[in-house]
Amino acid sequence: MGKTNVVFWENQGPDDIIYAYEHDDLRTLTSVTVPEHAVAIFARDGQLTGVLEPGRHMITSSNIPWLTKLYNLALGYKETPFKVQIIFVSLKMFNGKWGIRAMIKAAQGYEVPITLMSNGDFQFRINDIPVFYTQVLGGLKSYTTGDVNMFMKSFINEQITQQLTKQCYMDVYGNLEKASTTTKVMVEQYFQQRGVELLSLKISEVRTTDEDQKKIFEYLQFSSANGEAFKRYEVMDRMADAIGNSEGGAAMGTGMLLFPQMYQQLQQQPLYGVQGQQAAAAQMQQQPKVLCPYCGSPNDYPYKFCNNCGQPSPQAQSQQPPQPQAAAPAPGGAPRFNNCPYCGQNISGLPKTPKFCPYCSEQLY
Numbered sequence: 001m002g003k004t005n006v007v008f009w010e011n012q013g014p015d016d017i018i019y020a021y022e023h024d025d026l027r028t029l030t031s032v033t034v035p036e037h038a039v040a041i042f043a044r045d046g047q048l049t050g051v052l053e054p055g056r057h058m059i060t061s062s063n064i065p066w067l068t069k070l071y072n073l074a075l076g077y078k079e080t081p082f083k084v085q086i087i088f089v090s091l092k093m094f095n096g097k098w099g100i101r102a103m104i105k106a107a108q109g110y111e112v113p114i115t116l117m118s119n120g121d122f123q124f125r126i127n128d129i130p131v132f133y134t135q136v137l138g139g140l141k142s143y144t145t146g147d148v149n150m151f152m153k154s155f156i157n158e159q160i161t162q163q164l165t166k167q168c169y170m171d172v173y174g175n176l177e178k179a180s181t182t183t184k185v186m187v188e189q190y191f192q193q194r195g196v197e198l199l200s201l202k203i204s205e206v207r208t209t210d211e212d213q214k215k216i217f218e219y220l221q222f223s224s225a226n227g228e229a230f231k232r233y234e235v236m237d238r239m240a241d242a243i244g245n246s247e248g249g250a251a252m253g254t255g256m257l258l259f260p261q262m263y264q265q266l267q268q269q270p271l272y273g274v275q276g277q278q279a280a281a282a283q284m285q286q287q288p289k290v291l292c293p294y295c296g297s298p299n300d301y302p303y304k305f306c307n308n309c310g311q312p313s314p315q316a317q318s319q320q321p322p323q324p325q326a327a328a329p330a331p332g333g334a335p336r337f338n339n340c341p342y343c344g345q346n347i348s349g350l351p352k353t354p355k356f357c358p359y360c361s362e363q364l365y
Contacts, residue, residue, distance in 0.1 A: 008033040009088045020143035021086040030059040041087040107170040114212035123199040132195030159187040305361030307354035
């Protein structure tokens with residue numbers, strides 16, 4: 001727009017926040033027309049001298065144009081020594097979008113930082129013109145809507161990053177509405193300090209990397225009551241596999257036959273990762289015991305027949321029973337054998353001679 005005696009907001013768009021009149025040397029009796037839902041900042045020599053409300057205004061104070069011409073003639077100035085700026089500022093509500101990438105604590109009790117990727121939108125309007133001029137426009141190199149939008153986006157990204165990273169990822173992820181309200185309350189004071197009213201703030205999406213998401217899932221899986229039971233089950237299953245893969249054969253191939261005292265120890269003692277699991281498996285290998293699937297009595301591993309009810313083990317059922325050997329003469333009273341008289345297995349290490357041989361199931365007495 002060329003130099004004229006009438007100043008107004010030319011080609012105002014729905015998303016325009018500010019408009020600065022391009023000339024800074026006004027003519028005598030310049031008319032300034034301020035549109036509805038806007039104001040005009042009148043600044044002289046870089047200082048705010050007044051705010052023009054909506055309507056038509058005539059600029060006559062201080063005879064600025066006459067003084068400008070006088071200085072030019074008398075002192076030979078090539079440009080006006082009095083810099084006058086008229087900046088229109090819209091008071092409408094504006095929508096903006098934000099997006100951040102930062103580091104945040106995963107969850108309460110899980111202090112490992114993970115990647116936070118979040119975005120959303122916000123609404124704002126300018127409500128304190130003098131503060132907005134000094135705190136925002138005063139720091140900009142030019143006065144355009146693009147410059148203000150760039151400032152607002154950078155400013156809100158910085159504030160949201162600072163506030164969200166004080167929280168935990170799972171708290172934000174689990175309740176976006178509450179996190180949005182909490183974040184708005186924490187950041188709106190910084191907008192007020194710049195003459196801007198933050199009307200609303202919404203967190204639309206919160207996510208993290210696939211690797212960090214897996215870490216959180218494992219943590220939550222094993223930190224809950226059900227997760228603790230699941231963890232013990234996994235440890236027992238791994239120990240059964242370790243025993244089964246060890247020299248001497250599988251412990252019936254199932255974790256359900258593990259000696260119940262070991263499960264009680266797992267419930268009473270915390271698990272400390274892979275090392276704890278390996279130590280528990282080693283303990284199981286040193287003193288392995290399995291339960292008879294028929295009567296529930298414990299048997300030393302390996303066994304072929306239960307030393308209480310004489311029923312064959314699941315492993316022995318798939319094998320041909322060995323041929324019995326002649327029984328050794330029994331001493332007076334309860335018989336005592338070093339070896340089974342039928343299968344020849346060494347049973348001297350047992351506290352007492354069982355009623356049935358744990359290897360061939362033959363009745364010993």
